Amino acid sequence: MMKKNAMIDRYRWWEVVLMYMGIALFLFFILAPFIEGFLVSLKPLGLLFSTPYKFFPENGSFKAYITMWESVPGFGRYIFNSFYISTIITMVVLALVVPASYAFARIKFKGAGSLLGGFLAVNMFSGAVLLIPLFRLMRSYGLLNTYWSMIVPGVAFLIPTAIWLLSTYMKRIPRELDEAAYVDGAGHFYILRRVILPLAMPGIIVVAITTFIGAYAQQFIFALTFNSKTEFMPLPIGLFAYFGRQEVIWNELMAASFVGIAPAMILIFALQRYLVAGLTAGAVKQ
């Protein structure tokens, strides 16, 4: 069996060359902006605006990574804000989604299917469609220009996917477990807390990570519309204000972008094994 597989997967030399060329082209498209951005961040500003175009920096340095802290005022604050907003969003989403997913995954009740469909329908609407009423809602509750103006709508649009992921995960936990606990006289809440939650932990962590990444990656429209206070701005908006200036100091903007991306990247690479393990564990257990 193994042998047969290996033979199916044996390529002729030109096939290998063609496929590597295809992959190189594909990855170039994906990574070109990052490569270019990184090279720009290394170039001194004077060289940046020189023609003809030079791909590689001649006397590159990491100077922009130091000077940006002074020329982008509040840069550290923006990063903190991004993290703060994403962390609160993740916590609120989990608090709402863990019980809801349990109900969808472990209890049979009338209307469960259409209710889940209703939650997923939220994914259809981007925040942009609902901005006007949301703006009025925020204004009447005095949430405009606070952290909450970004957290409250941010949570709503991350709930559907989180419910979907977590209830799928929870469905895989064998039903015999809660039935056995029930026979032993355990209450509903006890089963939820002591039987299912510990087993669902890997799934909960995966959902937490994806929610955090979603919250971190999608901080734009609500922050752009509902907050105008510099001290609450998340990184993308802080940099956008900087980006919109007459004279953009590109090498510093790119350096700042890379520093802003770094936490998300580190998180992915550090947790990657856990992520994969978490997603496959449920499938194997079945």
Next chain:
Amino acid sequence: MPGHKSAVLFAWILLIPALLYVAAIVAYPLVDTFHLSFTDASLRKTTNWVGWKNYQKIFDTEFAEIIGRTFVWTFLSVSLKMIIGTGGAVLLNAALPGRAVFRILTMPPWIVPMAIGIFMWGWMYNGQFGMISGLLQRFGLSDGPVAFLAYGSTAFWATIITDVWIGVPMVTMYMLAAIQSVPVDLHEAAWTDGASRFYRLRRITLPMIFPAAITMSMISLISTFNSFDIIWILTQGGPSGSTTTMIIDTYSTAIGSKKFGEGAARAVVICLFLSAFAILYFQAVTKLSRRMTT
């Protein structure tokens, strides 16, 4: 199972917080959008009922053109995402050394803050100093600098390419999962019969992943239609409206000019289109699942 009634009650107790939240932050605003679209709401304290006036007003202007542009933009973007994403998935599925690394390298556009990726594209499109214009000149494909975001037609394509760039990783990962779920025995049987690799791709892999491709393109269609960040950061709908899609148009009317009523009417039209897409989506999914089970 005994105690079924109390279990159902327990389920509803668990669901109520999430339900109330979504009702307050999504469902209520949705209803409110419909309501506002019939008023002259603005930053003023008073709002008056104006009936269909907002709708008459928007169809007086170049709204039809904006709708058409949105559809072309969305169609081109979704098609490119599906073609590049599926192609990437086929390549990343090949048993080549290094594929685990290649798969990770596909992820960044998906997981980095969207706005930051768009800033980088903004630089790439720069005529004087950007990479694309620079390389075009280097290879003699263009005589002078090309400022991609300064002209209508190039800005239109530039925003599409950036949207494709952000959407491709998700399509690739999804289609890769679909390819991997194609039963191995099918390939083995065909292989034993002497079918070539390309033949197997065309006659086994592609037909087997077709339902997944339909599902993915519908999901992609809805998110592409809603695309806001890319156009807003790169062009804000310009130059002279050439990248103004319905979402951008709604945003500039509602938030830019603070014409809430008129903006709401535009948002309602978007909702109608989205509902049509959703119906299409559910029909496609049920049809496909019926076909798969029989």
